[in-house]
Amino acid sequence: EAGVVQSPRYKIIEKKQPVAFWCNPISGHNTLYWYRQNLGQGPELLIRYENEEAVDDSQLPKDRFSAERLKGVDSTLKIQPAELGDSAVYLCASSLARGPETQYFGPGTRLLVL
Amino acid sequence: GQNIDQPTEMTATEGAIVQINCTYQTSGFNGLFWYQQHAGEAPTFLSYNVLDGLEEKGRFSSFLSRSKGYSYLLLKELQMKDSASYLCAVRGSNDYKLSFGAGTTVTVRA
Numbered sequence: 001e002a003g004v005v006q007s008p009r010y011k012i013i014e015k016k017q018p019v020a021f022w023c024n025p026i027s028g029h030n031t032l033y034w035y036r037q038n039l040g041q042g043p044e045l046l047i048r049y050e051n052e053e054a055v056d057d058s059q060l061p062k063d064r065f066s067a068e069r070l071k072g073v074d075s076t077l078k079i080q081p082a083e084l085g086d087s088a089v090y091l092c093a094s095s096l097a098r099g100p101e102t103q104y105f106g107p108g109t110r111l112l113v114l
Numbered sequence: 115g116q117n118i119d120q121p122t123e124m125t126a127t128e129g130a131i132v133q134i135n136c137t138y139q140t141s142g143f144n145g146l147f148w149y150q151q152h153a154g155e156a157p158t159f160l161s162y163n164v165l166d167g168l169e170e171k172g173r174f175s176s177f178l179s180r181s182k183g184y185s186y187l188l189l190k191e192l193q194m195k196d197s198a199s200y201l202c203a204v205r206g207s208n209d210y211k212l213s214f215g216a217g218t219t220v221t222v223r224a
Contacts, residue, residue: 040217041216042215042217043201043212043214044214045211045212045213056211102147102159103159104159105149105156105158106156107155107156108155110154
C-alpha cells in the first residue's frame with residue numbers, strides 16, 4: 001500500500017514569492033493534516049481536514065497561508081508571499097478518521113526561503 | 115494546551131539499552147504516541163499508550179503513567195540504524211489534536 005505522497009521534496013525560493021505544496025494521503029484516509037516542522041523542533045499542526053472540510057485551522061497564519069482539499073482526497077498548501085521565517089519542513093499526514101486512529105506522515109517538503 | 119518535555123540528546127553504544135523520558139502537562143489527554151524520525155525523513159509511528167502500563171513491541175517498549183504525566187520509550191539491543199530523533203506526542207481529549215515534543219536525538223556508537 002502506498003504511503004502519503006508529497007511533492008516537491010525540496011523547494012528554494014526568494015522571499016515574497018509564492019509557493020505551493022501538494023499532498024496525496026493514503027487511500028481511504030478521510031482525515032488529512034498539514035504540519036510545519038522547524039529545525040530541532042517537533043511538528044506543529046497548521047490545519048486539519050475531515051474529508052473536504054477544514055475543521056481545525058486555528059494555527060494557520062491566514063494572512064499568507066491557504067489550503068484546500070476540494071474533492072476530499074489530495075490537498076494543496078500555499079504560501080503567498082513567503083517570508084524568511086517560513087523556511088521549514090512541511091509535513092502532510094493522514095489517518096482513517098479523526099478519532100483514535102494513528103496518523104501516518106509523508107516525507108515532507110523542505111522549504112528554504114532566501 | 116500541552117507542554118511536553120523530553121531530553122534533547124542521548125548517546126549510547128551498540129547493543130546497549132536507552133530510555134527516553136517524556137513528561138507532559140495537558141488540558142486533556144487521549145493517548146500518547148512515540149514516533150521515530152530519521153534525518154530528512156518522515157516521522158514513523160512506533161507506539162501508542164492510552165492506559166497505564168507497559169506496551170512491548172520487539173526491541174521497543176513504551177510506558178505510560180497518566181497520574182504522573184510521564185512516559186518513556188525503551189530501546190533495547192541498540193543498532194546503528196536506531197540513530198534518529200524520537201518524538202513524544204500527546205493527543206488531546208477534546209479535539210484529538212497531536213502536540214509534539216521537540217524530539218530526542220539518539221546517537222548509537224559502535
